[in-house]
Amino acid sequence: MRKRVAIFLPALPGGGAERVMLNLAAGFTARGHAVDLVLAKAEGAYLSAVPPSVRLIELNLRKIAMFRTLTSLPALMHYLRTERPDALLSGLHANIIAVWGVLFSGRRQRLAISEHSTFSRQAGESPVWYGKVMHRLVRRFYPAANEIIAVSEGVADDLSWATGIARARIRVIYNPIITPEIEAKAREPLEHPWFLPGEPPVVLAIGRLAAEKDFGLLIRAFAKVRRDSEARLLILGEGEKRTELEALIHSLNLERDAQLPGFVENPYSYMAGASMVVLSSRREGLPTVLVEALHCATPVIATDCPSGPREILEKGRYGQLVPVGDVDAMARAMRVVLSGAVHLPPRRCLERYQLEPIVSQYESILLGA
Numbered sequence: 617m618r619k620r621v622a623i624f625l626p627a628l629p630g631g632g633a634e635r636v637m638l639n640l641a642a643g644f645t646a647r648g649h650a651v652d653l654v655l656a657k658a659e660g661a662y663l664s665a666v667p668p669s670v671r672l673i674e675l676n677l678r679k680i681a682m683f684r685t686l687t688s689l690p691a692l693m694h695y696l697r698t699e700r701p702d703a704l705l706s707g708l709h710a711n712i713i714a715v716w717g718v719l720f721s722g723r724r725q726r727l728a729i730s731e732h733s734t735f736s737r738q739a740g741e742s743p744v745w746y747g748k749v750m751h752r753l754v755r756r757f758y759p760a761a762n763e764i765i766a767v768s769e770g771v772a773d774d775l776s777w778a779t780g781i782a783r784a785r786i787r788v789i790y791n792p793i794i795t796p797e798i799e800a801k802a803r804e805p806l807e808h809p810w811f812l813p814g815e816p817p818v819v820l821a822i823g824r825l826a827a828e829k830d831f832g833l834l835i836r837a838f839a840k841v842r843r844d845s846e847a848r849l850l851i852l853g854e855g856e857k858r859t860e861l862e863a864l865i866h867s868l869n870l871e872r873d874a875q876l877p878g879f880v881e882n883p884y885s886y887m888a889g890a891s892m893v894v895l896s897s898r899r900e901g902l903p904t905v906l907v908e909a910l911h912c913a914t915p916v917i918a919t920d921c922p923s924g925p926r927e928i929l930e931k932g933r934y935g936q937l938v939p940v941g942d943v944d945a946m947a948r949a950m951r952v953v954l955s956g957a958v959h960l961p962p963r964r965c966l967e968r969y970q971l972e973p974i975v976s977q978y979e980s981i982l983l984g985a
Contacts, residue, residue, distance in 0.1 A: 619983050620702050621651050621982060622696075623641055623704075625637060626709050630661035630824065631823075632905060633901070634662050635665075636732075637705075640792060640975060650671070652671045652672075652673050654675065656688040673695065675691035675692055675695065676688045688713065702725055702983060703728070706729050707730040707731075714727060729761045729764055731766045732901040734901065734922045734923050736778040754775075759781060765789050766901075767789070767924075768902040770922055771902070771923050791974070793911075799911075802887065817848070817954060819838060821894050821896065822851070822887075823852075825857040825861060827898075829855075830897060831851055832860070833943055834849070834851070835849065835865060835870070836943045837946035839868040839870060850877065851876050853876075854879045858876060894916070895925060897940075900923065900925065901924055906924070906928045907966060910966060918938070919937070921940050
């Protein structure tokens with residue numbers, strides 16, 4: 617039976633969590649359901665990637681960015697009352713607003729909220745007042761949802777520990793990362809000159825240029841590697857730390873060997889051609905890029921941050937884990953991969969991130985299918 621699912625997000629910047637939600641939206645429509653992608657603001661790098669089968673709804677047009685998701689509450693309530701979706705799925709900074717929207721609209725559709733990052737670290741990196749407010753709001757209102765979903769065991773454990781929400785109340789569903797689209801896009805030709813035959817190996821990183829990604833660590837580690845090895849560094853993504861990272865590259869005299877090309881629509885051909893993919897984050901939830909790189913048969917290195925890398929790499933069995941913030945350890949790990957000493961996982965180890973079985977789990981939770 618055809619049902620309507622609403623997915624509520626702040627916007628669509630080029631992050632892994634947003635890509636995951638788009639994968640879910642496509643998965644629901646492929647099963648015959650109607651999907652509304654409800655955004656506080658219709659902006660971001662992934663806006664052009666919204667499937668044509670998904671209806672895009674923007675709640676806010678002229679509000680101050682910092683409060684945009686909060687001020688979208690009246691419009692969300694109106695949407696729920698008039699469109700009457702069968703279920704609502706929210707993620708990222710939209711979860712509290714989603715709970716309020718359902719409670720205050722008088723509608724009682726099923727609500728699932730998804731946590732994509734380690735709550736304690738995220739709150740700790742925010743202003744003190746904001747962290748305290750969010751702690752109280754999450755503790756009070758998350759249990760009002762029908763389902764609380766965490767994208768990894770580490771995220772679930774942290775959320776329970778930090779807020780006092782019973783661990784049994786939090787369900788773990790891994791992200792739907794592996795789709796047929798990845799394999800097709802990984803085979804697309806790549807015209808970047810650094811990937812031509814005979815060129816030095818490329819160290820690749822992908823993510824928003826933000827503090828929590830700690831690309832400064834990666835650049836400093838690469839500078840150490842570059843002293844004795846021929847290699848290049850490419851960081852795909854956009855964000856508020858661009859100017860700072862460009863200055864660091866200049867100060868280390870790496871302009872010829874390190875580039876920040878910005879956001880690219882197809883990172884998979886870069887993954888397939890790179891010698892390694894490196895994650896340098898201070899915190900994560902379930903880093904999409906590691907699974908995608910392994911699926912492209914590319915070696916990976918990751919900081920052992922909370923949470924996700926240790927789960928994905930099975931405690932370092934399928935990729936190197938290095939301490940968070942350790943430049944020397946990251947440089948040593950990069951040298952190991954450049955030497956050819958890598959061990960990739962068998963394909964069956966990545967099955968838990970495939971789209972179809974994960975869509976089935978969400979379909980069961982949201983629609984009782």
